[in-house]
Amino acid sequence: MTIQQAKIYGKNELTSSPSPELDVAVLLQHITGFDKTHLLLNRDYELTSEQEGDFQSAIERRKTGFPIAYITGHKEFFGLDFYVTPDVLIPKPDTELLVELALDALEDKFRAKPDMIPTVCDMCTGSGCVALSIAKASEKLAGSNEQLENQRAEIKFTLVDISEKALVVARKNAERLLGTSETMSRKGSDERNNVQSSGGRAKQSPENTFRFPLSTFHFIRSNLFENVLPTFDLIVTNPPYVPHSESVELLKDGRSEPLLALDGDVDLDGKPSGSDDGLGLIRHLVPQCWEHLNRNGVLIMETGEYNAEETAELFKQAGFRNVRIEYDMNEMMRDVVGVK
Numbered sequence: 001m002t003i004q005q006a007k008i009y010g011k012n013e014l015t016s017s018p019s020p021e022l023d024v025a026v027l028l029q030h031i032t033g034f035d036k037t038h039l040l041l042n043r044d045y046e047l048t049s050e051q052e053g054d055f056q057s058a059i060e061r062r063k064t065g066f067p068i069a070y071i072t073g074h075k076e077f078f079g080l081d082f083y084v085t086p087d088v089l090i091p092k093p094d095t096e097l098l099v100e101l102a103l104d105a106l107e108d109k110f111r112a113k114p115d116m117i118p119t120v121c122d123m124c125t126g127s128g129c130v131a132l133s134i135a136k137a138s139e140k141l142a143g144s145n146e147q148l149e150n151q152r153a154e155i156k157f158t159l160v161d162i163s164e165k166a167l168v169v170a171r172k173n174a175e176r177l178l179g180t181s182e183t184m185s186r187k188g189s190d191e192r193n194n195v196q197s198s199g200g201r202a203k204q205s206p207e208n209t210f211r212f213p214l215s216t217f218h219f220i221r222s223n224l225f226e227n228v229l230p231t232f233d234l235i236v237t238n239p240p241y242v243p244h245s246e247s248v249e250l251l252k253d254g255r256s257e258p259l260l261a262l263d264g265d266v267d268l269d270g271k272p273s274g275s276d277d278g279l280g281l282i283r284h285l286v287p288q289c290w291e292h293l294n295r296n297g298v299l300i301m302e303t304g305e306y307n308a309e310e311t312a313e314l315f316k317q318a319g320f321r322n323v324r325i326e327y328d329m330n331e332m333m334r335d336v337v338g339v340k
C-alpha cells in the first residue's frame with residue numbers, strides 16, 4: 001500500500017469521524033515518522049508491511065471513536081508536545097487560557113517582589129499540561145520585561161492528582177519537556193517542600209521531586225488537598241466540572257477519557273454527590289483552596305460555561321475578593337479568578 005492508497009483507504013473507512021483527512025494524515029505521520037511536507041511529496045512511498053499493519057489497526061481503533069491522541073500518544077498543548085494515555089484527559093485548547101492567566105498572575109507577583117520564589121500548585125494535574133506549560137513559558141517570562149531582566153524565574157511547583165496513573169504520565173511529561181531531571185534526596189525534598197512524608201497516599205519517593213534549572217517540581221497523590229501541607233502563592237486547577245449525566249453521555253462516543261477526569265458530581269469519597277450541575281467536587285475544592293493560599297494568593301479555576309457563574313459565587317462565599325470570570329477564545333465563560 002502506498003501513502004496515496006493509504007489516504008484513500010483511511011478516508012473511506014473513517015466515515016463517522018468529523019475530520020477523516022486530518023486523522024489519516026496524523027496517523028501516517030506517526031507511523032512513517034514523515035513530517036507533513038514529506039508525506040505530501042512522497043505519495044508513492046510504499047509502506048512496509050509493519051507500517052501497513054500498524055496503519056490498519058490504528059484505523060480500526062479510530063473507527064470505534066478512540067481519539068487520535070491516544071493512538072499516537074501525543075497531544076500538542078500550548079505549543080508543547082505532551083505524552084498522553086487513556087489514564088489522563090487529553091489536554092484541550094480551552095485550557096490554554098488557564099496557563100495564560102497564571103503567567104499574568106506570576107508576572108504581577110514578580111513585578112511586585114522581584115526576588116520572590118513563588119509557590120504554585122496545579123491541583124488535578126492529569127498529564128501535567130498546565131503546570132509544565134507554565135514552567136516552560138516562565139523561562140521566558142524573566143527576560144520578557146526590562147524590570148524583570150535579572151529575574152530568575154525560580155518557581156516551586158506542586159502537581160497533585162488522585163490518580164497515580166495520571167501522575168506517572170505527568171512525571172514522564174516533566175522529564176520529556178524539561179530535560180534531564182536531577183532527582184533529589186528524599187530527606188532534602190521533604191525538608192524543602194514541607195510535604196507530609198508518611199501516611200496516606202502521599203508517600204514520598206525520590207522520583208516524586210526533581211529540579212529543572214532553578215524550579216522544583218513535586219508530585220503528590222492526594223484527594224484534593226488531603227495530603228498536601230504547604231500553602232501557595234498561586235493555585236491553578238482544571239477540576240472535573242462536567243455534570244454527571246453529560247459526562248456519561250459524552251463517553252458514549254468512544255472517547256475513552258477517564259470518567260474521573262470529567263464527572264464533577266462526586267463527593268470527597270468519590271461517590272455521587274447527588275447534584276447534576278458539575279459542582280459536587282468544586283464545592284469542596286474552593287474552600288480548600290482558600291485554606292491553602294497565602295495572603296494575596298491567587299486561585300484560577302477552569303469551569304464549564306454553564307457553571308462559571310455559580311463557581312464565582314462559591315469563590316465569594318469562601319472569602320475571595322476581586323472575583324472575575326474570564327472568557328475563552330470562543331467567547332465562552334471559562335475561568336474564574338479570585339484573590340485571597
Ligand SMILES: C[S@@+](CC[C@H](N)C(=O)[O-])C[C@H]1O[C@@H](n2cnc3c(N)ncnc32)[C@H](O)[C@@H]1O
Nearest residue numbers: 089091124125126161162163223224238240261
Ligand atoms: C479535567 S482533568 C484535568 C487534567 C489536566 N489538568 C488538564 O487540564 O488537561 C481533572 C483531573 O482531576 C483528577 N481528579 C479527579 N478527582 C480528584 C480529586 N478528588 N483529587 C485530586 N484530583 C482529582 C483526575 O484524575 C484528572 O486527572
